[in-house]
Amino acid sequence: MLECIRIVLIGTSHPGNIGGVARAMHNMGLADLALVAPRCEIITQDSISRASGADHLLHQASVHATLEEAVTDCTLAVGASARSRTLPWPMLTPREVADRLPGECQTPDSRVALVFGREDSGLTNAELQRCHAHVHIPTNADFSSLNLAAAVQVLAYECRMAWLSQQDAAPAPDADDELALVTHEELERYFEHLERTLITIEFHDPAQPRQLMARLRRLYLRARPEKMEMNILRGILSATEKAAGK
Amino acid sequence: MLECIRIVLIGTSHPGNIGGVARAMHNMGLADLALVAPRCEIITQDSISRASGADHLLHQASVHATLEEAVTDCTLAVGASARSRTLPWPMLTPREVADRLPGECQTPDSRVALVFGREDSGLTNAELQRCHAHVHIPTNADFSSLNLAAAVQVLAYECRMAWLSQQDAAPAPDADDELALVTHEELERYFEHLERTLITIEFHDPAQPRQLMARLRRLYLRARPEKMEMNILRGILSATEKAAGK
CATH class of the missing domain: 3.40.1280.10 (SPOUT methyltransferase, trefoil knot domain)
Structure with a gap:
């Protein structure tokens, strides 16, 4: 053309x-x-x-x-x-x-x-x-x-x-492996880990939740983390727990 | 516009x-x-x-x-x-x-x-x-x-x-105040605080950066945090530093 x-x-x-x-x-x-x-x-x-x-x-x-x-x-x-x-x-x-x-x-x-x-x-x-x-x-x-x-x-x-x-009729190339999005399950495990860690560092009180976890969910769901990014986020939580002496 | x-x-x-x-x-x-x-x-x-x-x-x-x-x-x-x-x-x-x-x-x-x-x-x-x-x-x-x-x-x-x-389009609804996006400057201050905290909890070694901060930047820039979310993220960092005994 x-x-x-x-x-x-x-x-x-x-x-x-x-x-x-x-x-x-x-x-x-x-x-x-x-x-x-x-x-x-x-x-x-x-x-x-x-x-x-x-x-x-x-x-x-x-x-x-x-x-x-x-x-x-x-x-x-x-x-x-x-x-x-x-x-x-x-x-x-x-x-x-x-x-x-x-x-x-x-x-x-x-x-x-x-x-x-x-x-x-x-x-x-x-x-x-x-x-x-x-x-x-x-x-x-x-x-x-x-x-x-x-x-x-x-x-x-x-x-x-x-x-x-x-x-655009041509097929799209395979997605880069690093760019693979995490599954719903991996994300839910992250949110559990995040909540535990926030309680450990005394930032979050489940008795007075004030929509904290809902707001964090909205943020990370919007970001749609990739596998590599999720590994980093999980690693930060583990390092935080360790530094907090748990 | x-x-x-x-x-x-x-x-x-x-x-x-x-x-x-x-x-x-x-x-x-x-x-x-x-x-x-x-x-x-x-x-x-x-x-x-x-x-x-x-x-x-x-x-x-x-x-x-x-x-x-x-x-x-x-x-x-x-x-x-x-x-x-x-x-x-x-x-x-x-x-x-x-x-x-x-x-x-x-x-x-x-x-x-x-x-x-x-x-x-x-x-x-x-x-x-x-x-x-x-x-x-x-x-x-x-x-x-x-x-x-x-x-x-x-x-x-x-x-x-x-x-x-x-x-041609109808006027946009008023933006919710809570949904106000953070400025570039607020985001940069967050990245500085994040990096300091990650060093404190020994997750990040500036001598061996392995693109860690670039990957975290990419994630949070993509998420485009709102002011309320940024307050939470900053609060988590402060609580982490405190729990790490800094």
Whole structure:
């Protein structure tokens, strides 16, 4: 599914942002980067530095004269947009875009384009109207313009989350032995030992219980101790009894 | 809810990253930035340029010598981490962290810390062990290191999504006073008292620690004691010391 997703950047003007986009893409497992009429060099010291090891995506990136050309083989194109436009368009959240991906990417040659505009002015109305839907990243109304690489990061993250939940059919790995939870019986034996010890150190008076044991039960039941932790807790009780001279 | 979230950066070395973090935070409606032992200047041309209009967050940022100091009033601290550590810790996805926020931020003075490490080496084990849980942003296994501002962007985005979905929900009931969670500082004082007591009863040998305190930290951080429970736990330690004839 991730191999079906193309990130399209239109008219980018800062090489550092292209590098940051490459890094965000590679982090999330995306590889298909298309640049439409970039307004800067692609391979620069700044773009390579910000790519931070993902600069192969810069070298592999396709360059196009128009959006049209960059998305010609795509079955779905979604344009990143601020919320309000004169002509209302289907508007999705990043999560809703991601939710649609499994259905869109059923064959290896399916292609979905996520289209991002210029740093200063975003996508034009003509470009937005070439997209099936628009995606709006929810933001602070007073400060709504995300950095380009940050916007790609959010969308790419949602793509990866959707891809991961698709993998969830796979069986979970065996639990680590150390992480095995204790049984009910082991926990009850601990509570008995704890109560005896608290009486020994004169912290607990069964004649005046004041819900003490109930409160301690609630605490340890909530913590759900593992076997190794239970061994430690039992060991502390034994050491306490010994130190108290019992 | 968003005003309860503190972004904590430890040992950041690039001013541009701090600026990028400020922009990501302000875009998502977060404002509380804490810097622990930064390894660079905070207000520079680069940080102001990357903040891109959010530089008031740089000026407002609090600066601390230690993580301890930065999270002292927080009831929940979540550390960003790569997946595997020698001692497994509760591990959450960014979405799971966000899902917990409405419950965590019921009063205006609740504070939740999201803690991010150094660009080159992340958080130390000692720092991670001061956190209740760890958060792992799912990444490409071959290229897992996100840019610092990109990592903050993903978490801040999930915080905003959780906040937005809370706007539809009914108001939360008043929190029971007894159920007030303890602060980080109270918990740390408990761990100090616990360690002293375990040495007194000869259960713990600081010369041969065998991860004992780390395991106990993990248990009690997971249990998230309430104030009343903490009073009981402290009382047990005092009674133990007394019974041991100290």
